[in-house]
Amino acid sequence: MNRYLEEQMFQQIMQEHSDNLLKLAFLYVKDWPAAEDIIQEVFLSFYRKFEQFEERSSLKTYLAKMTINRSKDYLKSWSYRKHMLTNTFLNPAKKGRNRVVEEDEKIEVADAVLQLPLKYREVIIYYYFEELSVLEVSQILSISDNTVKTRLRKARTLLKVRLKHHEWEVLTNE
Structure with missing residues (x-):
């Protein structure tokens, strides 16, 4: 497949799935900027390894699984722990909701x-x-x-x- 068609197809995949994947990542990490970063990583990884997609499941399921794995990796990471620790000290309790x-x-x-x-x-x-x-x-x-x-x-x-x-x-x- 020529490079132009691949990029067009990839753009279409991003448009179709980014909103759902972003919501999914947010429901795991509870932080919009982190969820956006995770989705960027998922699409970048998918773009690099597009040929490895074997279609054993739907593309939606495949991308969701990638998003879950990235989200879980983020929750285990030092940057997440540091973020949570910082929030604990800087934003004690959200009393004025x-x-x-x-x-x-x-x-x-x-x-x-x-x-x-x-x-x-x-x-x-x-x-x-x-x-x-x-x-x-x-x-x-x-x-x-x-x-x-x-x-x-x-x-x-x-x-x-x-x-x-x-x-x-x-x-x-x-």
Whole structure:
């Protein structure tokens, strides 16, 4: 394939997948600049090793797996630990949060999901936010379908506990 066509195809892939991958990286690292850096690394790596993509899974699944791996590497890195330590000392507690934002139900649910342990958070994100099937989630995470189902059930239970004290406007208007 000539170089111009490869670059056009790569541009199209970036346009199609960057938003979803950015959201996915953010849900792991909880930091937009870090998530953007991770996505740049993922696309750069994909561009360099494009020929190695064997199409055993969809491109979306392949890029998601790369994003997850980069995100997990970032969470293990010294720069992440240093960033967290700096934030702990410079921004003690976020006491003055905007009341309007706190009342937004989507923000509450997202916060509750982000508070879940990683193994539960990732299945919720894939299943509900990325709308992947249990089988696709199991392939991305390299775990069995039953493990995905068990983690989804446990994550839902944890979310119910975290969100049970919230009054949902949607339900009161029925």
